[in-house]
Amino acid sequence: MxxxxxxxxxxxxxxxxxxxxxxxxxxxxxxxxxxxxxxxxxxxxxxxxxxxxxxxxxxxxxxxxxxxxxxxxxxxxxxxxxxxxxxxxxxxxxxxxxxxxxxxxxxxxxxxxxxxxxxxxxxxxxxxxxxxxxxxxxxxxxxxxxxxxxxxxxxxxxxxxxxxxxxxxxxxxxxxxxxxxxxxxxxxxxxxxxxxxxxxxxxxxxxxxxxxxxxxxxxxxxxxxxxxxxxxxxxxxxxxxxxxVARFRWHEQAEMLSLPGDVDRLGEALAALGAQDVLSLTLSGRLDLAAHQRLQALLGEAAGRLRSLQLDAEALRLAPTEEDVEALRADGYLGEVLGELRRRQEGEDEVAREALTVLAALLRERQQEVNA
Known part of the structure; x- marks a missing residue:
């Protein structure tokens, strides 16, 4: 033998x-x-x-x-x-x-x-x-x-x-x-x-x-x-x-996100991965402001925990609801800018998408400081 x-x-x-x-x-x-x-x-x-x-x-x-x-x-x-x-x-x-x-x-x-x-x-x-x-x-x-x-x-x-x-x-x-x-x-x-x-x-x-x-x-x-x-x-x-015998596990995942529950389910999947995992994650869909910010927190936590997180979120859109806009108190000029960015994002303007995300986050942080 x-x-x-x-x-x-x-x-x-x-x-x-x-x-x-x-x-x-x-x-x-x-x-x-x-x-x-x-x-x-x-x-x-x-x-x-x-x-x-x-x-x-x-x-x-x-x-x-x-x-x-x-x-x-x-x-x-x-x-x-x-x-x-x-x-x-x-x-x-x-x-x-x-x-x-x-x-x-x-x-x-x-x-x-x-x-x-x-x-x-x-x-x-x-x-x-x-x-x-x-x-x-x-x-x-x-x-x-x-x-x-x-x-x-x-x-x-x-x-x-x-x-x-x-x-x-x-x-x-x-x-x-x-x-x-x-x-x-x-x-x-x-x-x-x-x-x-x-x-x-x-x-x-x-x-x-x-x-x-x-x-x-x-x-x-x-x-x-x-x-x-x-x-x-x-x-x-x-x-x-x-x-x-492998040291690292490689995963590829694509998720369509449209509801807060979708973000929660993605969070559960990310929580099951650890320091031996390499993840390529592609995200698409539309999220309101609260769900989008929850997603950003989950992705930040995962990036620090996994061996590597390769993220493609180009097809994911931030779609603030009217209630989101009202809660941000983005009136006057800021309100006009926010509205323009929302329109441009729908036209696949990547710069507008990034700017909308940043502006909405800044406005929300300001509002939280005011309410603190």
Missing amino acids: TRFLHTADWQIGRQYGRFAPDDAIPLAEARFLTVERIAALARERGVDAVLVAGDVFDAQTVSERTLRRLFNALAAFAGPWVLIPGNHDAALAESVWTRARRFNCIPPNVHLIDRPGVQAFPDIGLAVLGAPLTQRHTHSDLTEPFDTLETPPGLLRVGLAHGSVQGLLAEEVDSANPIAPDRARRARLDYLALGDWHGLKQIDERTWYSGTPEPDRFKSNAPGHVLEVEITAPGALPIVTSHA
């Missing part, structure tokens, strides 16, 4: 440009911490090897310090790590991998398959058939040679590849780096470990994407896992178990 972990798409060195630095730095750091958790899991589970199906690094130009930190993060598991380059870290003539070798920072138990072929590990009953990317994109199926590659008798045949299984992924997936959907059957593989698709996905009984172990986008396709694969003997079906 042989057991190994299957993981991929670590994307070490990824930059989070859409986030503020206070959020971007912890999100990038989490990728190192997750690799450390994978190493600890491999040791705890007593697996024979860890297979990494490409995109260990997010770019060819990561710093020497990043290279060394990544390989140091593997230290908890002393068994073999088997890696292939993916499209982000392809094995070019000069690449992140040639630099890593030049810096002499790849440990002896890390086996990089940077050219197509077979790497045998007879002591653990495993032969890995590698299909590394030697350029960022190719339109030929690099796993096709698996069909004719010979492996030592008695060893498991496990494929390791990075690309897009044709016809079975979402339509928007790039067609570059294609992989035949029946490759495992054609090549008599006991298991085909894939990378490139960032979510956990089973293709058939012997073919899986592990997904990225640390989410990096707002997509509900089950990221944040590694797979433990157990195969009792050549030809036996693999037993696959997923393990959650």
